[in-house]
Structure formats: structure tokens, C-alpha cells
Amino acid sequence: MDTPGPDIVRGRVARTKAALDPSLDGLLVTSAAHKGWLTGFTSGVFIAPGGTVLLAKSGDFYETSNVDLEECAAEIPHLQVVGYDWTAETHDERLARLIGEAGCRRVGVEAAQVTAARLAALRKSLAPGGVEVSELEPLIDPLREIKDGWEVEQIRAANRASAEAFAAILPLLRPGATEWAVSAALENELRVRGHGSAKLAFQSIVASGPRSSLPHASVTDRAFAVGDLVTFDFGATWNGYCADVTRTLVIGRASARQRALHESVVAGLDAGIAAVGAGLTFAACSEAAFAPIRAAGFGEYLAHGLGHGIGLEIHEGPRIETKGDKTFAAGMVVTIEPGAYIPGWGGVRVEDDALVTAAGREVLTFCGARELLEV
Amino acid sequence: MDTPGPDIVRGRVARTKAALDPSLDGLLVTSAAHKGWLTGFTSGVFIAPGGTVLLAKSGDFYETSNVDLEECAAEIPHLQVVGYDWTAETHDERLARLIGEAGCRRVGVEAAQVTAARLAALRKSLAPGGVEVSELEPLIDPLREIKDGWEVEQIRAANRASAEAFAAILPLLRPGATEWAVSAALENELRVRGHGSAKLAFQSIVASGPRSSLPHASVTDRAFAVGDLVTFDFGATWNGYCADVTRTLVIGRASARQRALHESVVAGLDAGIAAVGAGLTFAACSEAAFAPIRAAGFGEYLAHGLGHGIGLEIHEGPRIETKGDKTFAAGMVVTIEPGAYIPGWGGVRVEDDALVTAAGREVLTFCGARELLEV
Numbered sequence: 001m002d003t004p005g006p007d008i009v010r011g012r013v014a015r016t017k018a019a020l021d022p023s024l025d026g027l028l029v030t031s032a033a034h035k036g037w038l039t040g041f042t043s044g045v046f047i048a049p050g051g052t053v054l055l056a057k058s059g060d061f062y063e064t065s066n067v068d069l070e071e072c073a074a075e076i077p078h079l080q081v082v083g084y085d086w087t088a089e090t091h092d093e094r095l096a097r098l099i100g101e102a103g104c105r106r107v108g109v110e111a112a113q114v115t116a117a118r119l120a121a122l123r124k125s126l127a128p129g130g131v132e133v134s135e136l137e138p139l140i141d142p143l144r145e146i147k148d149g150w151e152v153e154q155i156r157a158a159n160r161a162s163a164e165a166f167a168a169i170l171p172l173l174r175p176g177a178t179e180w181a182v183s184a185a186l187e188n189e190l191r192v193r194g195h196g197s198a199k200l201a202f203q204s205i206v207a208s209g210p211r212s213s214l215p216h217a218s219v220t221d222r223a224f225a226v227g228d229l230v231t232f233d234f235g236a237t238w239n240g241y242c243a244d245v246t247r248t249l250v251i252g253r254a255s256a257r258q259r260a261l262h263e264s265v266v267a268g269l270d271a272g273i274a275a276v277g278a279g280l281t282f283a284a285c286s287e288a289a290f291a292p293i294r295a296a297g298f299g300e301y302l303a304h305g306l307g308h309g310i311g312l313e314i315h316e317g318p319r320i321e322t323k324g325d326k327t328f329a330a331g332m333v334v335t336i337e338p339g340a341y342i343p344g345w346g347g348v349r350v351e352d353d354a355l356v357t358a359a360g361r362e363v364l365t366f367c368g369a370r371e372l373l374e375v
Numbered sequence: 376m377d378t379p380g381p382d383i384v385r386g387r388v389a390r391t392k393a394a395l396d397p398s399l400d401g402l403l404v405t406s407a408a409h410k411g412w413l414t415g416f417t418s419g420v421f422i423a424p425g426g427t428v429l430l431a432k433s434g435d436f437y438e439t440s441n442v443d444l445e446e447c448a449a450e451i452p453h454l455q456v457v458g459y460d461w462t463a464e465t466h467d468e469r470l471a472r473l474i475g476e477a478g479c480r481r482v483g484v485e486a487a488q489v490t491a492a493r494l495a496a497l498r499k500s501l502a503p504g505g506v507e508v509s510e511l512e513p514l515i516d517p518l519r520e521i522k523d524g525w526e527v528e529q530i531r532a533a534n535r536a537s538a539e540a541f542a543a544i545l546p547l548l549r550p551g552a553t554e555w556a557v558s559a560a561l562e563n564e565l566r567v568r569g570h571g572s573a574k575l576a577f578q579s580i581v582a583s584g585p586r587s588s589l590p591h592a593s594v595t596d597r598a599f600a601v602g603d604l605v606t607f608d609f610g611a612t613w614n615g616y617c618a619d620v621t622r623t624l625v626i627g628r629a630s631a632r633q634r635a636l637h638e639s640v641v642a643g644l645d646a647g648i649a650a651v652g653a654g655l656t657f658a659a660c661s662e663a664a665f666a667p668i669r670a671a672g673f674g675e676y677l678a679h680g681l682g683h684g685i686g687l688e689i690h691e692g693p694r695i696e697t698k699g700d701k702t703f704a705a706g707m708v709v710t711i712e713p714g715a716y717i718p719g720w721g722g723v724r725v726e727d728d729a730l731v732t733a734a735g736r737e738v739l740t741f742c743g744a745r746e747l748l749e750v
Binding site: 115 | 441443487491562
């Protein structure tokens with residue numbers, strides 16, 4: 001596991017604190033991805049689920065059970081790591097004590113990152129000390145949307161690993177191979193070629209024949225048959241960062257309709273990518289991507305939006321909305337993944353990842369097979 | 376993917392509705408594991424994240440975007456599956472319409488299963504229709520703690536697959552093998568030998584040498600050396616249900632201290648399992664398991680509690696608390712996993728899964744190597 005280094009991580013902490021409403025004197029961070037971003041420590045098996053980051057005016061802390069204290073103290077040197085003996089006090093008792101020691105009177109927590117039950121428990125444990133807890137709009141998510149150079153390199157490397165993994169399983173694709181066996185082989189290749197943790201970006205999709213019309217199809221024992229469209233949606237990770245790639249190919253020779261559908265979707269992908277750039281709107285990008293698919297007569301089979309941000313999570317901001325006036329910003333890394341799905345017949349989705357730049361975009365995906373492969 | 380069949384799933388829905396406060400006329404269920412339990416559909420890659428179950432006096436519904444409608448309608452036949460066109464209305468608009476159509480005036484949602492932001496959004500979208508949203512204590516979790524016979528068979532099968540996978544990688548264990556390579560091989564075996572989905576129960580732990588003293592150690596590139604303790608914590612899944620197994624062995628010959636520590640932990644495991652049974656307390660079971668470890672002089676190195684429930688999630692109720700008077704109930708499936716960790720030197724954890732019965736318990740784990748293997 002490589003980490004971004006202390007200066008980068010300290011910069012993230014500083015940007016987070018700068019974004020905090022000045023009427024608050026502390027921020028509690030509980031979600032795994034946010035904690036990973038703020039600490040640079042993303043490889044823990046459970047990322048110390050009980051651990052909490054407290055960023056306070058008087059100092060920055062990571063609070064965890066003694067169970068994980070040795071590992072966290074070694075991996076999170078830029079925060080004050082404080083443990084507690086779970087046999088003597090609860091997580092919430094320790095946290096209340098820490099917040100008191102840090103001199104906080106009013107702390108915030110992002111409402112989208114905490115359950116209603118957890119928020120109520122926090123308020124209950126902090127009320128006796130006179131500490132208020134405010135529910136906040138997303139604060140770290142918008143910061144995470146803009147990747148630094150180190151993060152872009154991790155996503156690029158995850159894409160390289162993903163491309164190698166897909167190339168490695170192409171020889172397995174033949175009539176009679178099952179979705180299950182092919183997905184197991186693909187996931188092993190992704191795992192072995194990734195780096196820094198055992199995590200895959202997400203459970204891979206291998207959807208064959210009529211099942212390719214299901215955008216989120218589960219993997220089954222179905223055997224590939226001649227004439228099947230097969231959609232592969234997969235991604236390796238590199239030091240915790242995700243790639244997200246989709247390719248669709250045909251077992252045997254493609255029919256004219258399969259070829260026409262695939263060509264229109266790839267034309268949509270190309271047009272969508274060409275419409276990515278700082279200051280350009282998500283809606284215009286979506287329209288650009290969908291236009292070739294509509295022009296080819298497949299518009300009624302568009303099923304979902306065009307893409308989303310990737311990073312430490314496989315789905316993070318921004319969502320590339322089809323309406324409205326939100327725009328790309330330099331440093332975002334997004335998927336562009338047009339797809340069209342004909343129920344009972346099959347579907348095609350093709351997806352690349354792109355870094356948004358001031359001048360436009362840089363494609364981070366190295367996977368071949370953007371043309372319709374016949375295997 | 377095999378599913379439990381409509382009668383079992385309908386029984387779960389009926390038990391859930393029977394547990395609902397009669398002043399409520401509907402229950403919203405949003406978390407993936409709860410939805411999987413109520414629908415029998417656990418294999419979806421994203422388990423249709425936008426989908427919501429509504430159990431109402433007037434009927435039972437699964438509401439999802441049209442993106443996943445085809446798959447959900449096929450897989451969830453015992454609920455009324457209703458879709459919405461995401462280009463025309465939002466998830467919350469559709470849900471508000473559905474709740475109105477179902478005649479609900481006061482719906483509940485488990486506070487531990489919904490973020491504070493989601494709860495606020497639900498209240499905002501339902502207020503115009505005069506529908507109240509109540510925060511509920513855990514309602515489905517306690518029902519899920521008691522497994523039916525079908526669920527026990529899935530956990531037993533996941534354990535068989537896990538035992539086979541561990542046996543398959545034993546030949547790889549030798550000085551110079553890395554945690555990373557061994558964990559990749561183990562996870563491939565777990566995936567191939569599991570059934571019904573590509574899911575692993577959790578990211579496996581392979582912690583060698585001094586890293587075995589970290590209960591939640593991440594996998595690194597560290598190469599095994601002669602004299603290392605190595606802890607493996609892993610589990611396959613079977614139709615979505617998890618196994619959870621831990622074994623610790625030594626590379627080369629064990630030292631006297633390693634042998635003494637391992638013997639005390641296995642004695643703790645045996646004593647803990649013997650103290651599992653309907654009506655027996657968690658605290659007495661924990662004491663029974665920790666006693667041999669304390670007696671051997673390793674009491675100060677106990678770091679965590681004794682175990683937890685498993686099922687559709689790798690961590691679910693009950694938590695085997697070390698204090699208090701809570702008791703086992705027949706049908707629970709729990710891990711018993713004593714461990715002792717000597718900082719900078721190494722640790723030992725050994726873990727089996729057990730079904731609680733009226734007469735005591737039935738061990739569901741088939742993995743060998745409860746004695747200290749030297750490889």
C-alpha cells in the first residue's frame with residue numbers, strides 16, 4: 001500500500017477545516033471513504049469501523065478502540081491517535097471525553113454520512129457536556145470530487161490493471177463458458193493485477209444474451225451461446241482508488257442489429273467524451289452522448305444517466321445529470337457510460353473514465369475492444 | 376442463485392408486519408441486507424440501490440427505477456413491483472405517490488438503517504401528503520437474528536466452501552510467499568467454491584509475523600519468514616450467506632511460546648463453544664472462552680469481544696457481549712473467535728461458527744487446522 005504522503009493528507013485536512021462553518025469548532029467524520037481520504041489510510045480490512053476523525057480548532061484526532069490502536073497509530077501519523085479500552089468505557093463515552101478535552105462546544109456531522117440512530121446517540125452522549133451537534137450538508141464530498149495529481153495517478157494505474165485483466169480473460173470467451181466462471185477468472189485477474197489492497201472496485205458484471213439488457217444484471221450460471229451479446233463491467237483498484245470500465249462483445253458473428261446498436265453506443269461514448277471539459281454542462285454532455293443512439297433509432301432503449309465520479313468509491317460525485325446547468329470542473333474524474341437495452345433481446349454499454357481538464361479531458365481508460373469484438 | 380422460495384419469504388414479510396407498531400400503517404425498508412431478506416433477492420450487483428420496500432396494511436410493494444424494473448419484476452414475484460421513469464419523476468416523488476396510493480398516513484423507518492439526510496428528505500417529500508415518518512428502533516434485525524432452516528443450510532454450505540478453499544491454499548504456504556499472493560489465491564478459491572454470487576463474505580485477512588498482532592490487519596506485500604505466526608480470517612458465501620473462519624499457523628517450527636499461546640486460544644474456543652446454548656448468557660460464554668487464555672498467562676493480550684452473528688451480513692446481531700444478562704436463543708448463528716495479541720511479537724485467533732440449539736449448539740465450521748499447523 002502506497003499512501004499519498006503527509007503533505008497531501010495535511011492539505012486535505014486543511015481544506016476541510018477551511019470549508020467548515022466558522023460557528024462550528026469541530027467536525028466529526030465517521031464514513032469509511034471520508035476517513036480514508038482524510039487519513040491516507042485506506043487499506044484496513046474494516047477501516048476500523050468504530051474509529052472517528054475529529055477535526056477541531058484545537059487539534060486533529062483519530063479516536064479508535066484499543067483493538068486497532070497499534071495499526072492506526074502506525075498508519076495515521078499526522079493526526080493525534082487516541083485509543084480507549086472498550087472493556088472500561090464505550091466509544092461514545094471516549095468520544096464525548098475527547099470532544100470535551102478539545103474544547104468543542106458545537107460540532108458538525110454530515111447528515112448524509114451518519115444514520116439517524118447514530119446522530120441521536122451522539123446527541124445523547126454529548127448533551128450532558130453541553131455540546132451541540134449540527135447536521136451539515138455535504139462538505140467533504142465536494143472536496144473529494146476534485147482529485148489531486150496523486151489520486152489521478154492511482155485511477156490511471158487502476159485502469160491499466162483493469163485493461164490487462166480484461167485482455168487476459170479474452171481467450172476464455174467461447175460458447176459454453178459460463179458467466180460465473182468467466183467472472184471468477186476476471187475478478188482474480190483484477191485482484192492480482194491491482195495494487196495496495198485486496199479490494200475490487202465493485203462486483204463485476206458479466207451479462208450474456210438477453211441478460212445483457214439488464215443494466216445491473218447479477219452473474220448467473222448461464223452459458224454463453226453463439227450470437228450472444230456479453231457485457232462486462234469491471235474495475236481493479238490501486239491503493240484504494242477505483243477504475244470503472246465496460247465493454248460489450250459478441251460470441252460468434254454479430255448480427256446487423258447488434259452491430260448497429262454497438263456502433264451507435266460507441267459513437268455516443270466518443271461524443272460524450274468530446275463534450276467533457278471544465279465549464280461545460282453535464283446536460284450538454286449527456287445530450288451529445290445520447291444523440292447518436294437516438295439517431296440510430298435506439299433512443300427508446302436508453303435506460304440510465306451518462307456517468308458519475310469515481311475515486312475511493314466506485315460511485316461518488318459528481319453525478320452527470322441529464323438536466324440542469326451544473327458543470328464539469330478541472331480535476332473531476334468521471335465515467336462516461338452510455339448504454340441501450342432492448343428487453344428480452346440484449347443490450348450494449350461501453351464505458352471509459354476521463355479526467356476533466358481546463359482544456360477538455362484526458363481519457364484514463366486503456367482497455368481495447370471499443371470496436372465490436374467477435375470472439 | 377437459489378432462493379428460499381415464496382413461502383419462506385412471505386413468512387418473513389408476515390413476521391415483519393406483525394412486529395410493526397399497530398399505530399403505523401406502513402414500513403419503509405431501504406438497506407440492502409434487509410431488502411435481501413424480505414425479497415429473497417440477494418444477488419443483484421447493486422441490489423438496486425434506489426429500490427425501496429413498502430410493507431403496508433393495504434399491500435406490499437417494491438419500488439424501483441425502470442432501470443432495474445425488468446430484473447426486479449422477475450426476481451421479486453411475491454411483492455408488487457412498481458417502477459418509475461427517472462427522466463419524468465424522482466424516486467421520492469414516486470415513493471410519495473405509492474405511499475399515498477397505499478393509503479398510508481404514518482409510516483416507520485428503522486433509524487439505524489437510514490441516514491439523517493435521507494430521513495429528512497423522506498419527511499420533506501411526504502409532508503405535503505400529510506404522511507408522518509416515525510423513527511423506529513431495530514425491528515427487522517432481531518427477526519434476522521433467528522435463522523430458519525434454509526438459512527442455516529446456506530451458512531453450512533458457505534463453511535464447507537471455506538474449508539475447501541483453505542485446504543487448497545495450504546501448499547502455497549512457505550517462507551517467501553507474500554501475504555498479498557496468498558490472499559489473492561485464497562480469495563480466488565473462496566469465490567470459485569462459493570455459490571450463487573461473486574460476493575466474498577469480507578476481505579480476507581492474511582497477517583504474518585508481527586502483523587498477526589493486529590486484529591484487523593490489512594494485507595501487505597510482506598513475505599512469510601520461518602518462525603512467523605500467520606493468521607487467516609476468511610469466508611465464502613452461498614446464495615448470499617456468509618461463513619466466517621479464522622485459523623492461525625506457523626511457518627516452520629513453532630516456538631514453545633507460540634505453542635502455549637495457540638493451545639490456550641483453542642482451549643478458549645472449545646470452552647466458548649461448550650457454553651453456547653439457548654438461554655445461556657453471552658457474558659458466561661465470554662468468560663468461559665477467556666478463562667483458559669488468562670490461566671495460561673495471556674490475559675493481558677485479549678483485545679476484543681468473543682463473537683457476533685452472521686447471515687446475509689458478516690457482522691449482524693447478536694453481538695456476544697462480555698457483560699450483561701443477554702442470552703442465546705435457538706436459531707442464532709454466531710462466531711466464537713477468541714484471540715490474544717502480543718504487540719510487536721504476534722497473535723493467535725481461532726474461530727468457528729455455531730448454530731444455537733435448544734440442547735446447546737451445532738458447529739457449522741468444517742475447517743481443519745484447529746491444532747497448530749507447522750507448514
